[in-house]
Every structure is written in C-alpha cells, then in structure tokens.
Amino acid sequence: MYRRMSAKMFRLVCLCGLAVAAGCHTESQRAAGAGKQAGQAHKMPGIDCPLRKAGVDPSGLRPFAEVEKYIAFLERPDRAAWQKPDEVVTALALQGNETVFDLGAGSGYFSFKLARAVPRGKVVAADLEPEMIRHIHHKAMVEGITNLSPVIIKADDPQVPDEADLVFVCDVLHHVQDRAGWLKKAASEMKPGARFVLVEFKEGKLPEGPPEAVKIPRKQLIELVSRAGLPLEAEKADLLPYQVFLMFRKGA
Numbered sequence: 001m002y003r004r005m006s007a008k009m010f011r012l013v014c015l016c017g018l019a020v021a022a023g024c025h026t027e028s029q030r031a032a033g034a035g036k037q038a039g040q041a042h043k044m045p046g047i048d049c050p051l052r053k054a055g056v057d058p059s060g061l062r063p064f065a066e067v068e069k070y071i072a073f074l075e076r077p078d079r080a081a082w083q084k085p086d087e088v089v090t091a092l093a094l095q096g097n098e099t100v101f102d103l104g105a106g107s108g109y110f111s112f113k114l115a116r117a118v119p120r121g122k123v124v125a126a127d128l129e130p131e132m133i134r135h136i137h138h139k140a141m142v143e144g145i146t147n148l149s150p151v152i153i154k155a156d157d158p159q160v161p162d163e164a165d166l167v168f169v170c171d172v173l174h175h176v177q178d179r180a181g182w183l184k185k186a187a188s189e190m191k192p193g194a195r196f197v198l199v200e201f202k203e204g205k206l207p208e209g210p211p212e213a214v215k216i217p218r219k220q221l222i223e224l225v226s227r228a229g230l231p232l233e234a235e236k237a238d239l240l241p242y243q244v245f246l247m248f249r250k251g252a
Contacts, residue, residue: 049137067131074107082208082241088170089113091236091245092197097121098165103158103186104128104172105150108136114168115140115148122147124161128154158182160189170199171243173221174214183228187250196230196248199240206242218244 080086089110094100097120102111105125115123125136125148136150153159156178160167167190176182190196201209203217216224221244222232230248239245 049134067135071107071135074109079109083109083243084240085110085113087239088199088245089117091239092117092166092168094118094121094166099124099161099163101126101160101164101167103153103160103167103169104175105136106132108132108139108148108150110168110170111136111148111150112139112143112145115145118147121165122149124164125150126153126159128152156182156185158186158189160186162189162191164190165194167194167196169197171201173198173200173224174210174216179216179224180227183224183230187229190230190250192250192252194250195233196225196250198225198246198248199243200246201243208242218246221246 092114094114094117096118098118099121100114100118100123102108102114102123102125105111105127108125111123111125125133127133127136127150130152133150133152136148140146140148140150151159155176158167167186173179173183186196198221200221201215203212203215205212209215225246225248226232230250232246233249234247236245236247
C-alpha cells in the first residue's frame with residue numbers, strides 16, 4: 001500500500017480515501033453504459049448502490065482530483081514488484097468456491113484478483129471510506145464482475161459476514177486504534193474453521209512502507225491475533241520482501 005512516503009502523503013493515505021465527483025446513481029448509469037458498449041450488458045451486477053443502502057449521501061464525497069491521485073498511488077504499476085498480488089492470492093490456496101472477506105479493501109487492489117480466484121464463490125470488499133466503496137462498485141459494474149460486493153463498515157466493527165471462509169487483511173492493522181478490541185470483534189464474528197490472513201510491513205529501513213513508528217513487530221502481531229482467539233497456523237516468511245504473511249485459523 002505504501003512506498004517510502006513523506007508525512008504529508010502518509011496523512012493523505014490515512015485520511016482521504018478514494019472518491020469520484022458524481023453521485024452514486026450517476027456513476028451506476030455510466031458504468032451500465034460502459035458495460036453495454038463493451039458487450040457485457042448481460043453480465044452486469046445489479047445497480048444497487050452500496051452507499052445509498054448504507055444511508056450515505058454521495059453528494060458529500062471528496063473531489064475527484066484529490067481521489068484520482070490516491071487511486072494512482074495505490075495502483076501504481078511498480079507496486080506489484082514487491083506486493084506480489086498474484087503470488088499472495090496463490091498462497092491463499094483457494095478452491096474457487098469460498099466466500100472471501102477483503103477487510104480494508106481500499107481501491108480493491110486485491111479484491112478483483114480474489115474475485116477471479118473464486119469463480120464459484122464471492123468476495124465482499126469492506127472499507128470505512130464511502131469513496132473507496134463507490135470506486136469498487138463502479139469498477140465491478142464496468143468490468144462485469146458479478147461475484148464482488150462492496151460494503152461500508154464501521155471503524156470499531158469489522159462486520160465479518162457469517163459465511164466468510166477467509167478474512168484477508170493487508171496493510172490495515174497498523175491503522176486501527178484499538179487493535180486488540182478490533183481483532184477480538186473480528187474473531188467473534190468468524191465461523192469455526194475460517195482463516196484469517198494478515199499482511200503487514202516488516203520492521204527496519206525499507207524502500208516501501210509506512211513510517212517506522214507505526215509498524216507493528218511480527219511478534220506483537222502474532223500475540224495480538226492469537227489473544228483474540230485465532231492461533232497461528234502458518235507463515236510464509238519468504239513470500240514478500242517487505243511484509244510478513246501470517247495465516248491464522250479459528251478453532252472448531
């Protein structure tokens with residue numbers, strides 16, 4: 001999610017989120033039109049705006065120019081070299097029929113890849129920022145992706161769906177204020193046997209990542225999640241150059 005950034009850019013990442021200027025209804029109409037032009041009209045997901053479902057007024061979202069800059073930052077081409085999204089999705093060993101909960105989905109960087117990995121399942125992409133949710137919703141309609149549903153969540157409640165087989169959390173936990181409480185809530189909402197995969201930046205001076213002061217040591221990550229009721233099942237220490245990949249599972 002990060003490259004070596006200034007304090008100003010880090011604040012932007014934490015606070016601004018993704019936005020587009022038009023209302024959600026207008027965005028949906030544009031997406032539907034784009035899908036028809038691309039010959040995807042029969043595949044289009046329903047135009048059921050997740051913002052309106054959550055009672056969010058889309059007219060109050062942030063200016064498009066501000067958001068466009070953030071989208072470009074999150075999805076810049078060089079990120080794949082170290083974030084290795086395809087390798088990460090492969091490491092999840094999905095069977096193709098699971099329900100995956102992308103918690104803190106941002107722009108949907110992983111959400112869309114996860115959706116392709118579960119053609120007989122579904123992905124729920126969750127985020128606090130309504131701008132991010134609208135961006136994912138619009139992109140899913142344009143691309144005709146029917147097994148991806150974006151939802152708005154609250155800061156103190158991950159709102160893990162009952163049916164989630166996998167909760168995927170990438171570069172999110174260090175933003176959470178009450179980490180122990182948030183993880184305990186997530187664990188309580190997960191069904192028995194569900195997996196919880198955590199990706200966070202390693203300590204030390206790295207060419208990518210947030211400021212050192214906000215990083216969470218690996219040992220502390222494991223302790224936090226384990227105390228929430230999710231014991232560590234596996235770790236892929238060599239998968240990512242700048243991040244840890246930890247897999248936990250809720251007991252039966």
